[in-house]
Amino acid sequence: MKIRVLGAFGAEGIGQRPTAFLINDRILLDGGTVGGALTVPEQITIEHALLSHAHLDHVEGLAYLTETLAFSESPVSLTITSMAPVVDALRTSVFNNVVWPDFASIPSVDRPVVKYRTLVEEAEQRVGDLWVTPVAVSHTVPTTGYIIHDGTTGFIFSGDTGPTQAIWKEGRSLRGLRAVMLECAYPDRMAELASIAKHMTPALVQRELDKIPADVPVWIYHVKPQFADEIGEQLSKVGGDRVTIMEQDKTYTL
Ligand SMILES: [Zn+2]
Numbered sequence: 246m247k248i249r250v251l252g253a254f255g256a257e258g259i260g261q262r263p264t265a266f267l268i269n270d271r272i273l274l275d276g277g278t279v280g281g282a283l284t285v286p287e288q289i290t291i292e293h294a295l296l297s298h299a300h301l302d303h304v305e306g307l308a309y310l311t312e313t314l315a316f317s318e319s320p321v322s323l324t325i326t327s328m329a330p331v332v333d334a335l336r337t338s339v340f341n342n343v344v345w346p347d348f349a350s351i352p353s354v355d356r357p358v359v360k361y362r363t364l365v366e367e368a369e370q371r372v373g374d375l376w377v378t379p380v381a382v383s384h385t386v387p388t389t390g391y392i393i394h395d396g397t398t399g400f401i402f403s404g405d406t407g408p409t410q411a412i413w414k415e416g417r418s419l420r421g422l423r424a425v426m427l428e429c430a431y432p433d434r435m436a437e438l439a440s441i442a443k444h445m446t447p448a449l450v451q452r453e454l455d456k457i458p459a460d461v462p463v464w465i466y467h468v469k470p471q472f473a474d475e476i477g478e479q480l481s482k483v484g485g486d487r488v489t490i491m492e493q494d495k496t497y498t499l
């Protein structure tokens with residue numbers, strides 16, 4: 246499985262793009278960045294946008310992606326996929342003909358650029374060539390993490406969240422688990438804000454390590470750009486080589 250980092254950050258800075266990953270060239274995992282990281286032919290290859298939640302730093306790239314798809318000569322469509330509250334938020338608050346055109350009826354209702362698909366929480370479902378289990382996590386709006394598997398190897402994507410009890414439910418199948426992608430947004434001195442905004446700090450990441458199998462690496466994403474250096478320094482003291490910050494534009498292979 247290939248995981249290409251389109252955007253590794255929890256907001257935008259110069260050269261620092263909002264959260265998005267491209268799995269096996271065809272499945273977006275969050276869509277904070279698309280056109281700023283991919284050529285048009287690469288964008289047209291995308292079939293699914295698997296979303297954790299509707300916050301702008303995770304969906305902004307979908308606006309321009311849908312426009313690119315609409316201009317494509319061959320008919321292409323993007324299926325926006327998530328839990329019901331997230332799909333509804335995209336439909337009613339983004340692609341609503343106010344904030345952005347309703348691409349679910351462009352160029353026509355019969356052959357739209359955007360389709361919507363609602364997933365069932367806590368059930369393994371097929372999305373493209375992957376198996377995906379959505380797990381509700383703890384954030385300020387409805388948010389889901391994902392357990393993702395290709396039949397051989399898998400990884401966990403935390404979504405935006407505070408401490409992640411839900412993912413580590415007893416008896417959950419984590420076969421072939423090769424990595425945990427874990428968010429971290431704020432430095433330790435901002436622990437109070439992190440608790441209100443339901444995000445992680447390096448100290449909270451440290452506590453997560455006890456829940457994660459010891460041989461599984463932890464890849465951090467969603468660092469807020471203005472705190473990147475401070476968070477990087479604090480994370481370097483957490484977990485030794487096991488915890489690394491994901492590099493934008495790099496492709497990780499599981
Ligand atoms: Zn975010």
Ligand SMILES: [Zn+2]
Binds near residue numbers: 298300405
């Ligand atoms: Zn968020």
